[in-house]
Amino acid sequence: MSFPNPATSVKLVLLGEAAVGKSSLVLRFVSNDFQENKEPTIGAAFLTQKCTIGERTIKYEIWDTAGQERFASLAPMYYRNAQAAIVVYDITKPASFIKARHWVKELHEQASKDITIALVGNKYDLVEDDTEEESLRKVSVEEGKGLAEEEGLLFFETSAKTSYNVNDVFIGIGSKIPEAASAGPNQIHQTNNDGRIDLTSDPNNRPRAAGDCAC
Amino acid sequence: MMSRTERRKSMAERRPSVSYTPSVIPHLAGLEKPQEPSLKIDQCDVLIMGTGLVESILAASLSWQGVQVLHIDNKNYYGDSSSTLTIDQLKKWCMEVNSGRLQHFQDAQIYIPGGKSTNKFNSKDYGIDLSPKVMFCKSDLLALLIKSRVYKYLEFQSLSNFHVFENDDFSQKITTQTSKEDIFTDKSLSLITKRNLMKFLKFILTDNKDPVKKKILVDNGKVKVQDFLVKQFNLELPQINELVYSIGLCINEGTETREAMAKIKRFLVSFDVYGSFPVMVSKYGGPGEISQGFCRSAAVAGTTYKLNTSLVDYDPRSKIAKFNDGSHVKINEKLVISPTQVPKFLQSNYNEVTENLKQFSITRLITVVRRDCKEWMAEQDSSAIVVFPPHSLPTNNEQSVQVIIQNGNTGVCPEGQSIWFSHTSEQDLNRAKQDLESAYEKMEASLLREANADLEGAFDDQDFVLSAQGTPVFVNSFKLGESLQNFVPKEKLEIVCKVGYVQKTYANPDLSNIFHATAEDNVVLKNVADAENDILFSNMPSAELSYDGNISEAKLIYQKITGSDEDFFDVDFEDDDDDYDNNDPHDSSNLGSSTTLKSSSSNALASDNEDVIVDSSDDDDHNPFGADEMEL
């Protein structure tokens, strides 16, 4: 019956060629019965989903590329302060794997050094029933693993369609993210150490403006 | 079925304006329909050229209303004239300005002292805004950032200290006389002065509809504000200067009462909204960062982005636009073109529409120094504002010099350094440069003076012994060494980089032709000949230190495109954050959206009446500052 710790917020960015299933993967994660009572939400900004790993609760803020990668027009803002990234490719499309290499390189250049990256080969459902002679698979597990080892990434093969391994990606990332200094239980203050202002704090509950006398 | 020859309805016709209700973006909407993977775009409703702040707000506002937008920029970065650049980008930018390829900018100079060994820096550690701005805590842009959820992409930090330079010295932060608490506890003010100040503060915070206030302002609207404050409130010069130039950020002595009152009010109502500070700065950069935020929002709503792209041809009859990469797109409605991105083939049209507009110069001097300037900032802050009112500098400046100081903690430069963004609206460019240099010297001198004071205080009598001749000799060399490390020689403050340039704009420094735009004074409302009204030009950023005017401009263009601005960003997003569940006690099953439930106070003894469940839609507490304030 202890009081739960506040969730750690983690900014996670998605990268990968169009149509490899970035959206489906996240959609599967956020709308799955992954955790009861924790409804995923989408607003204008990004998707959020809470995920409890052991004692910790991680609140993922999942940024999709919103199409801005199509013409290589991702803004610096996209990478800024991202603590985690998922680079997705389609195991039936070799070109998407090449593109994945590109995104990993881009992440090393643009993102912070201690970012946790997961390489994800999606569409596992398409190769599940494959026979050896006739396979849709064009990128082998070994190739994926190889790249991941080379670059120090987590590696998963998933199916957004059957939800195979999807949650594991997010749990895997969550357990690799270093524990941030947790905030105190009484979060009345609107600024933290960084001087960041919480714009969501209700101005109506704030003390009346000093010059705002009873006139 | 619509026949092929039937004219497609224009945007204004298609928009339902009478029975309009704001839309709510439902939960997980649109997720099921991933975008077409194709890279090919063959048509769009509106083409916007330039990713500056106003254009980015416009792109987001249009696309959230269902308009297909193609947003391009001829640079390989976002922000256009309001961009945030690294030092390397800035170097290139200066070259471009001086080669004449960047319209509306001139006289760019960049100075990076020392060689690679003596002045080491990493270009990427810097985010230098081409038109830096600060945000009032109660302002239309902030309200929009919250409403549109774009604030989620940004981080804001407080800025409390406004310094005013007078009599060759910086007064302490001027906020000492703006809050009731400060006036109440200040021992240096007489009771009469306290009374007058309070009367004035009360007056300014009174509703503008109040008949007495209205009459006073109508009678005095065109009077110079200094005269008004003396006549009406018996205020004295030190208070007047603070109110007009620091709190109000007015730029010259000709400021009329109604403009100054609106500006002083925006400071006062911004105070204590989020804490005891009036303004905020966005981390990692100002307008450049906010532009990126709106562009992302636009992208989420469906806008297509293409950097490094410019328009090479447009045929008004077929409405086909051709780009430098060889692609072409049909533009169903309009083209919006920022002044720096006017293609060659439209240059004569642009010259024609701007021919009779009054042009204003903004001269800027940006200096990156190896000092964190913490001494000028409030404890929790990493930024400050310094104002040099008219006639306070040895150059006898006619116009205020306004400076934003930001140190490493704001993410625009490394720790231990700061950027001084100064500018003036002095129209004589030689004088403008002299004013800025003079202001720089004053700030430098002030910093070095403090450094010297430190050195003097570092030693006491025990550090000296008397020599045989009776003169003191320094003996504590260890202590000296320690102090010398912190000692900055008087002649120089270490500079990483210094950039100066002149920017031209048709936006009046008092924003009058933005808030009250007419076809005579604002380029947005001009009709471009030979283009069947398809083409609109936007404005360069104004000299205004705050973001005031940006939303008004975006709305102006929005209205020109769609016929009305009544549904500008009229979109509600479902509450996507449940801040209470961090604090939910153990035994509560998660109530989720219960945070939107509020008890109505009229039901003080209510029992099981469901009337107490009132779905409180967000009361818009942020009344935008701007046009209506100026209208008196």
Place this chain on the structure above:
Amino acid sequence: MQHGIKRVSLSAEAKRLKLEKDKSKIAHYKQLTENIFSLRNLQTYTVESLKETTQILQINPEFYTMWNYRREIFEHLKNNIPVEDYAQLMDNDLKMLMVILKRFPKVYWIWNHRRWCLFELVKINRVDWQYEYAVVSKLLELDSRNYHGWQYRRFVVQNMQIQATTKAAPASKNEESLVVLGINIEEFKYTTSKINKNFSNFSAWHNRSTLIPKIYNLYLQLEAPSEKSPDVYDIFKSPRSILTHELELIKTGMYMDSEDTSIWLYMWWLLTEKFFTDELRKEDGAYLAVLEEQLANVEELNELEKSDHIYHWDNCWCLKTIILVKGLIQQEHVKTNKSSALLTQDIKNHIQALIEIDPLRKGKYLDQLEGKASIIPIL
């Protein structure tokens, strides 16, 4: 992942969804209420029924029947679980109350339940008043004029004093006074800081008026009073020094905002409170001197106000205070037989003027003119 939405096609659907959501909220609330009432009728006192009341109280904390039921449950649980677990239950309730209080700071029932929980903890010797003190300070930071908050603060402080004097069993009467004085001085400083922030704060002034005699008397009990918080002692040397200090404080407030009721009422209290007047009357003419000085101040301010007013009217609060002070002066004269009547023509003229500028209270002023109502209010 694109979610570009065409407004037109969606707004109707969105509206329907929202309506549905509201409907389900109301249905949920009704269902909950019904459930709980049936549980209560069946005399169900379990942790599960507790959860039900939590749910409903988070939605509607004004539903006092639910708080009653909640306490009934606790009363029953208490006898059936180890004291440790009960303490934990109370702690959890305090946490939940904090969350609800932040959202509903002006609901009496929440404050009431908090008091109850604390007394439960007192019974099992697990109470932490210091923590409560911090809690109420934080809540008053959010709204420094919340009446409930100040009320609650006095409650906590009172209990801190009781705890300090009973639990620790201090060695001497002097030591005991020192501890209690310390607590009260902190409170006095707290009101000062809140008043500095915004002097328009009835609750802070009120708290101050209760603290002043208390602190003064505690100082009297000390063996070496000047050693305890010398800066505060400087003020509290005598009722007279306190009065001087306080009048100076409100003078600034008066000049800054002559319309602020809380300032004027505090001044009235200062000028009529027995604690001060008894002391002043001991010295010949001292009380009159104070009254004359204040009268001069207020008249001066009134002149300034008049010159600012478009019709050069008196300031309402200045005039009311002038009448009061002149009345008090007359009262002294009557006592010393220098005068026979309280209502001089001068005072009557002022009351006439008041009728014009404050017509709302015309009846009261007419009564005063006829001697039916006193011009010196009982504060």
